[in-house]
Amino acid sequence: MEQEKRKMILSAMMFFPAGEQISSWRHPKAEAEGLLNFDYYKRIVQTAERGKFDLFFYADELYVWDDFESSVKYANSIRPEPFTLLSALSVVTNHIGLGATISTTYNEPYHIARKLATLDHLSGGRTAWNIVTSRTDEEAQNFGKEKHLLHERRYERAKEFIDVTEGLWDSWEDDALLFDKESGHFANNNKLHYLQHKGPEFSVRGPLNVARPPQGYPVLIQAGASEAGKELAAATAEVVFAPKGTLEEGMHLYQDIKGRMARYGRSDQHLKILPGIMPVIGRTKEEAEEKLAAIDNLIPWQLGLDLLSHEIGEDLSVYPLDEPLPFLPDIESANKSKSKLLAVRKLMEKENVTLRQLCKRFNSRGIAGTPEQIADQLEERFVNKAADGFNIAFPYLPGALDDFVDLVVPELQRRGLFKTEYSGKTLRENLGLERPRNRFTTTHVNGEK
Template sequence: MSEQRKIKLGAFLMTPGHHVAAWRFPGAEASEVLNLKFYKRLAQTAERGKFDMLFLADGYSVSDKYPEAIAQTVTVRPEPITLLSALAAVTDHVGLAATVSTTYNEPYHVARKFASLDHLSGGRAAWNVVTSANPDEAHNFNKEAHLLHSLRYERAEEFLNVVTGLWDSWEDDAFLYDKDNAAFADRSKLHPLHHKGEWFSVKGPLNVARPVQGYPVVIQAGSSEPGKELAARTAEVIFTAWQTLEEAQHFYSDVKGRLAKYGRSPDDLKIMPGVFPIIGRTEAEAEEKKALLEQLIPVEAGVSLLSQLISVDLSPYPVDGPLPDLPDLAEINGGKTRFTLLKDLAEREQLTIRQLYQRIAGARGHREIKGTPVQIADQLEEWFRGGAADGFNIMPPYLPGGLEEFVDLVVPELQRRGLFRTEYSGTTLRDHLGLRRPEHPAAFTYTASQATS
């Protein structure tokens, strides 16, 4: 391993923790899920741990298919761009990443919000591009049905092209602030988009200067075939979910192997699988935490979570029986990769519905690891050195304790092994991740004209 290659870490903050029963866990601050002081504490903990970024997921619905689960689970959280803008004021280094769907937003809104966040944070913004897997969201946006999976990706690709085009509305040095000559900006360095496509018609330009990072870092989470291809062309970070080293290695080599045809190198894309760590000062303590979390899951909440992730209503079936016969993958209009992962896990280990929801109630199909800080570090190092990951999106089981344990116990062990930074060496999220800053297209035009003159 080269001296320069270090593990990348994201703090995936699902409050008050990733486990479906996290809010019932001793020490979890369940009543603080809309309290800015709580998020400030979490963000500053992540920054104290030298994390590359913190990440907020998002969704646009509260499902009413499982009424009991609404009462038993956390269904409220702040809008992420609003929250990250506030956290930009109380942090200095940690990146600020948020999910925004391309299915239920407009490109101009998204381009403007992330460009603004990038300026307000000094170059620390990142956009997790998703197409929305939850069909319930359609009913909150004047639609009767969720857009088909293939069409969601077609829309997403055009959406992303429009957003990046809007970020290029102004050249980097377009603003002069010349009071004496009444020249605030150089109009020749303004580039309206004039986009007309299958899904969008957007004239532009954006009324925000080009982002500090050129573009905020572009993250994707899809691992389906269309998702992998879109990521190979456009993504700079992939959040993904795998259970085994072999699966993760295959995905890693597959996606990295697609980059060359788009003129990209393997270092242009960081692959960061989700990891759900249960940490104990002893193995017995870690096991006790896991057992307690499982005991705290209400049955309805567990079945509801599994039903949503697998895109099949499991409530009519015996909880201590096997999964019913599931539809073919082609019939699934939710998350196809997660459906396959959970179906394969249940079949491989012969799990009942209860056993399966207990397995995924925290990690939600991501990798669960448990043990002492040394054992946690061992498992992360194996995947990092073994060609399965460039880093990890850490999913604390409960908050704030789960994040504080990782920062105070696991990070020092990774640092001791030379696997993780001891100080930030740059100011932007691109600096942290080792990603190049995109040049404005006008720079290439200028260079080409110079070459032919």
């Protein structure tokens, strides 16, 4: 009976504005010229809403990747600023959630709390925040630093950052604003609370000058799969964007993260795990595989090699292409994405691949199949508790999203795995997440100091 009640959560992911692959802009059906055109994003998000997606997720970075000549020459480095974009999209949508990547390393809590609270009000409670710590020295150098903060400190800062923003969102109790014209009382001053936070990273007096968001807090998303990332997710996140991996790896990660939540007094029902998947759809399996091969071939060889070098942190062009690398990535001392490095290391250890093979595998992220076969794979992971839903990426936009909405969504609905209508007004309601209580109201009710 429990399985019959569960419905998949679907997030439509935009990593690069033209699609998931770094060279998606080259696809014949990609509309690369629209990357700074609002109508382009409007069409994409309205299509996702037509397909009953729960969330449109816009990934963001704070730098231009220019480590290599190929990275500027061949890669898409242009992307609009997320708050501006999502605010505009909130006006042309009614149900779909709107989420974006926002760094806790290169922002201040008051700014982000205020912007997200405003967006949640303007969208009627449809905002989500993908909490990241950033990962490159290039970003650090855009914010007055030479080097990126060390991995552990980034996560310590992130945890404090989240605590401060939540405290600021609780500044006003839900019924604090009176708007009583006769008495002249705009607000009940007894229901305004000062945070007075002083910690290792931040000192914030408060209160926020935006009323408490409709959702209480925007939905909190986390994407790290390192130990520090999993602990942060268990403590604070409500959605986790997880790596795809095998079915067994997905089941293990699902149980691992949810199994940590009790230590923080949280139910595992209050966290939804969404692995990232990029489906490539064809009328037959063979046609889909041909499409995937063509998509993979969009990446110029030098760009693909340099992208792998960027992730590993060493120029790999000095090594023979048809031999295995003479070293394994050092996960412990790495100051970038540990989850990506771990995936590379596992592949090297498991299959002893050559550098050429490693590069091709690293840059190929799609699953190919007919609509029924794609639905089979999603169903298998969902039923076996490797996922509560999926963060769907698209090899090119907007056409690949159209295909998924028109071909795969109806198949999932036919199987009873995905909703046919939105069930709530806010993103929290649609995801089955509770609205958090105001910490100050809770303290008052419980008589705690």
